[in-house]
Amino acid sequence: MEEQLPTTLNDKPKVLLVDDEESILNSLRRLLRGQPYEVLLATSGAQALEIMRQQSIDLVMSDARMPNMDGATLLAHIQQRYPDTIRIMLTGYADPSAIIKAINEGQIHRYISKPWHDEEMLLTLRQSLAYQHSERERLRLVQETWDQNEKLKLLNATLEKHVASRTAELQQTADMLDLAYEELKHSYVTGTEVFSLLANLRLPPAKQTNRQIIELVRVYCKLHGVDEGTSRDLTMAAALYNIGKLSWTDSMITAPADLLHHSDRERYRGYPKQSESLLMTLEPMKDAARLILHHQERWDGSGFPDRLRGEAIPFGSRLLKLAVDFIELQRGLILERQMNSDEALVYIRSYAGRLYDPELVEDFIQVCAAYLSDISLVDPSIKVLTTRELVAGMILARNLNADNGMLLLNAGKVLNGPLVEKLIAFEAMEGAKYSIFVKVPEDVAVLETS
Template structure:
């Protein structure tokens, strides 16, 4: 068994070093010792307590003795493959986040990992250090948000019991107790809002990884989520359906992560018949992955339907008309517009006017007419707004600005994609990056500099 923890001497990694209890623990499992050494080197300075194992059996033995937060496992290992190993972890240690590392574009194995192991994400070999680091950090943030969610749920249950006891005692002192009840309800509302924020923070991380894995440089998922939400609001959907539309918009292409890399990055009109058949499986893969997550069942249904057409000629189930949910019909229009705009969906179709003409031509057959009209009206209103485009330093950035051009580091590593909405967190990260690497960024943005 190999149980390695980070330390100054890279080769002396079979002995443990005392680490603060607050450090998250990451377990790397691979049957090749050089790979484990590379993982150990990659992890230096990231604030993780690192364990390594040469097989799934060794990994399970470590999990029985150690508190582990994230497991990163190779797929192809003798004795016990990665998907089986991670499925055992899901069964025995469900709170451990599971990530698959594979050098083989094996769709069936990935399906097994998604269906039975409930993996958080997967990375292809040879891995990119920055991407792998982001995936692991995202997993750790997601786990922390889940722990916070459970804590808040426990607190809410406790507060509900307290409210129940209050209700039983409401008799002659009802007026006096009204104030106490209002305070308790206010606290419950605050708890609910904090839980929602943790959930949306986790969604933000998943969306960033999804755009990277698709090879997109145009912030597709964020665009779809934002414009689908605005279209649903304009069409006066219920508050719950508006939120459902936004969340499904963020996750609508998550099934593409199970497809080979070359297929994810290929325009639909250049695919062979066999590739199209594989591509059309991604809504089904997405539904299987999302349905396994508690609370995302409704989102899974919408995501599965977002390629259905109102005339019944879509996929994967050939649903027709109102059998396709309204959130799915909205996402279909917004997502296809964005792909048409960027020349990914139809030959000789590029830019706003071409995309608009395509939607209008297909309204009533492929797309819902009311959705097309509402979306194009909304898009027209946005296009009429006067937006300044200019270069800005990090010090000039303001929350709400829109990145108008991809931002790369000096080594050409993509840091932010075009279309990203500038947030306080992004500004703080850029300030930290400049200070750490002694560099200065100039960003092309849209917004108000005044």
């Protein structure tokens, strides 16, 4: 390992950009103009290593595909020689093997796809350098604590009062370290969310899911008093559950799962394992990676990858599956037809005990009511009925849409006999099956159907 002189607090952080295409380097240099960094450029891995031999570099961002020495190999060399340097890989194509190599051998901190978004690029650089500064400060505090312990050993025999004073100082230092470590863990969660936003750029806005799943998981954790560590793991799992899909084609990544061909379906079943493999080398992500691995298991044991059954499935994975399916059903990523939130919850409730933990489903529906700020889901006067269960006098609690999206009836409409008959006839003509949310007045009885 080669040592580098540490960057002082008054120095500008040095950022080294490596790409064999000078146009890319020029674009990045223009983007960073006016930023508080000293920017250096290299057009090859060998040139980058020579620059680093001559001066201290805080952050290296390298293109993945370069002649002679690719980005993953360069970052692996840097990790071995200058482990304190932040390493970021920039690539214009999704190659799982290159990503895995960069993570395992180069231990990269971030992965950015071309074309990048300027604001997200600048945010990534700021957060990476802030993480490095925090880590250096933590190590400085650790070294300071060790030095203080050595002094205490020498003074212990004869200076009891001094020992008591120094012990108090050590406790304060330990508290500072705990606080710094908690801040680092929080920064890691924030980093996963930023990365999930970058990963979502592969998807059109109508198909993006991670932000909503993160928010839904956080609402559940808050309402149920989930401990901070578990909540943090669930949030990171929600942010990166679909990272294993990044190598898919655009058509496959936006297609409903139930319409995938056989070969694509096998690849789909492999994405939880792919996601876990990409994250397991990152120590703070290990527990979150395990939740991701099992989030497509099913309560009845028919899921994947390990066909776990019932409570053998980690609790966090069971909750993550509910959140993922609730959002993906509304995005058209599971079934061909996109559902609204109410229909998605009806679907989830109908598969309790088969796909989902039956005891967890009702809790989850209550959380969705809070998430959607919609009290009707917990209003006992609201019923979900078929057309043949409708009775005159009932009031629509939701807009009723045909399968093609056409609005049939507005919420608040009072049903009568002829209207119910028309709905039944229209449903039969479409070959559809409607789930109708109605408010049932106390003087109206719900029909019992077999």
